[in-house]
Amino acid sequence: LRLETWLRRSLEKNEMFLNYQPQVEIDTGRLIGVEALVRWNHPELGLVPPARFIPLAEDSGFISQLGEWVLAQACRQMVLWQEAGLVVPKIAVNLSVRQFERGTIVFTVGDILRRTGLEPHRLQLEVTESLIMNTGDALQYINGLHALGVSLAIDDFGTGYSSLAYLKQMPVQTLKIDRSFIKDIHADANDEAIAIAIIQLGKSMNLAVIAEGVETDEQAAFLLRHGCNQAQGYFYSRPVMPDDLLQRWRP
């Protein structure tokens, strides 16, 4: 069978699951949120990386269904953690550009929030610069999502191209510095300059800035020194199963 055929059946066969990567306040080590990351456990191929199946899901249109499942599962998990004694302040969920194309994204997100009972302000949606720039009605949808009370983050910030004038109009709360800029932050003067510029941009536009792909103590210290107090990356934790998160962070 073709991978795409398998993919279409993955949800009914319960092969999809979510991992959650902690987002941490650097100076206190406090848990400030998690990012939900989808995983596909294929019966024959084993774990298929999202880099392989997300593009396929996007091309085949399956991403709408998958994206809805991810959103609902992520919101349900927040309620489950809370019932188990861990209040995770917020959950970030990745949205693909294709999920905006049917024009129903605002309704879908609102419906999932109602069904799961998660407070809207605890859901953050991650969009990319290209989604914002290439979707005709992006501003309308983003305003609609904002009106629901969810927050928005720009993922992989700095790798796409976004007009800063456009950014100014968007009700966005968070910039995520792409991990490619963090990787060699000590060795590469350009990466260092870019990271500092994004932190400054965030400050002057009153946006939160979180660094992705933080793998070392030195990277975290650098960020803190330059005014970025939020990070996500292997230095803190890999993406983990819900129970692992509970074990580590429940008070």
Ligand code: G
């Ligand atoms: O762990 P990592 O390999 O999870 O993720 C690789 C890529 O897959 C990242 O760019 C991430 O944004 C994307 N991704 C992970 N989960 C989802 C999801 O639920 N929806 C979408 N659209 N992309 C996702």
Ligand code: G
């Ligand atoms: O594009 P997005 O930011 O959504 O993708 C998140 C991806 O980054 C996931 O594949 C996740 O597993 C990966 N990731 C998270 N933390 C680290 C890290 O510290 N180092 C590296 N190399 N990858 C990371």
Ligand code: MN
């Ligand atoms: Mn992301």
Ligand code: NA
């Ligand atoms: Na990213």
